[in-house]
Amino acid sequence: MSKFIENNPSAIEVLIFYEREKKANGENLNEKLAKLIGKDDELTRLFDKMTMEDTEAKRKEIRQLVVNNQANLRLCILSDIIDKKPIIESVWNIAKIIGYFDMDYQDFEFWFGRFSSGNWNLDQKTFSDMSFEVLGNIMQKLDFLSQMKLRNVSRGLQNIVNKKPPPIDHISFKIDCESSQSILNLSIFKSKGTDSDRCWKRCYNGEDNWKKSFDGMKVLLSNPRLRLTTFTWNIISSEMNVQFIDVINSLNNKIKIENLDTTLDGDLLIDLLKAIEPGTLEGLDFIGKFEAVHFDRLAQMDQWKKARSVRFQFYLDISPDFHHFQHFQDVSINVESLTMDDILIVKKLFVQNDKLKAFYIDAGQKPSESEIVEALGLSNYFFGERSDYSLSSLELPGSNECLEVSISESGINIWRETE
Structure with a gap:
């Protein structure tokens, strides 16, 4: 007996059901089975037993056998070859009788062509084997x-x-405007391991082509084994942003991203972060606009709490609660207004969190330089070489570390140094 039959006994059951539904009588079936796999009285008894079973219940059972393994169709295909059926008729008959219309046509065509050529070897290896x-x-x-x-x-x-895992770790979407048209640029590349620095780029012009890019993106992001070092979404089109989030919300798996760079605003950004697996996200780079309600929601998310660095490139017209940054290692933020209380909270964060390395703040309005120096108790105060900023050191009690403080017209930077 063929090893295929030994390893796939359910293929015989599928064949017998197929032949029964084609109204084959016992004598004709015996002759065909003898041609296919040799004589076996047990097969005839199986055929007789199947004729006594409920057809629709059995069809459902047979369909599941095919869904689990399409190799169970091979004997049915070979049977149609013996009956000299054309491939279109064979496909249609099998799909209709078994009730399975989602078969792999390329695989079906391969076996039909092989059997038609006279090679009836059921054990012929394919990729699926x-x-x-x-x-x-x-x-x-x-x-x-x-x-x-x-x-x-x-x-x-x-x-x-x-x-x-796909052999990529960076995906970038950006918009370029040429004349009156917006062109979506997709870049996919690998930065680590063998074949690093390999890059694939595509440009999409027009809504129909944009849909192709979103469909392709869904295929990639649906792979649960994909892990991206960086994902960039630099799009200012509100229409495309909504379409992008629709794709994200349709995924059945969480995305693994280490560094996120995005222009999304408020609610859309929250939706994107929800789709990212907490604990994988390390760096956040935001360019979008935020309202107070969005910042409060953001600070409650595990994705935020487990990240290590964050940068807000767009000026926040709100005064965020600086306590929300207490777990980070690096922070860069732009605010319209910076108060002395905010600065003192940042100093306190360095004392409470020894992992905090740097906190950079650009501010439209802030206390004067002298007020900051006095409030922080800065020593060794001196101006920088260009005289547009000043530097000072602040000792951390019980530690061999100190805080370096740089004050300029645009803001204040604080970072940790080892003495």
Whole structure:
């Protein structure tokens, strides 16, 4: 008996159901089974038993066998070859009788062509027969574009590609405006490991092409094994931002991103952060606008609490609660107004959190330089070489570290130094 039959006994059950629904009588079935797999009285008894079972219940059972393993269709395909059925009729009959219309057509076409050529070897190896380990090793040798092309060959290869981490770690979306048109630029590249610094770029012009980019993005982000070092979304179009978040909200998995760089505002940014797996996100770089309610919601999220660095490039027209930054290592923020209480809170954060390395604040309005020096109790105060900023040191009690403080017209920077 063929090893295929030994390893796939359910293929016989699928064949017998298929033949029963084609109204094959016992004698004709015996002749066909003899051609396919040899004589076996047990198969005839199985056929007789199946005729006594409820058709629709059995069809559901058979359909699940095919869903689990499309190799269970091979004997049905070979049966149609013996009956000299054309491929279109064979596909339609099998789909209609078994009730399975989502089959892998490339795989079906391969076996139909092989059997039609006279090669009835059911054990012929295909990609779907190779071990996942072997196929996975093959996939890992391929670059990103090659893997994406293989996904379109068959569903089996698509599943294998999806089970391996994609060979990329950066995705960047940016908009360029040329004349009256907006062009979406997508950059995908790898920065670590072998074949690093390889980059793939695509430009999308017009809404129809934008949809293609979003569809492709969903394919990538749906892979639970994808882990990005950086994801950049630098888009100012509110329409495209909403479409992007619609894609994000449709995902069934959390995205793994280490560094996020985005222009999204308020609610849309919150939605994006919700889709990122907490604990993977280390760096936040925000350019969008925020209201007080958004900042409060942001500070309650695990994604925020577990990040290490944050930068707000856009001026915040609110006065954020600086206590929300107490767990970070690096902070850079732009505010319209900075109070003395804010500055003292930042000093306190350095005392409470020995992991805080630097806190940079650009401010539209702030206390005078002399007020800051007096309030912080700064010593060794002197001007910088360009005379547009001043430097001072602030000792940290019980530590061999000190705080370096730089005061300029645009703001105040504080960072930790070891003495």
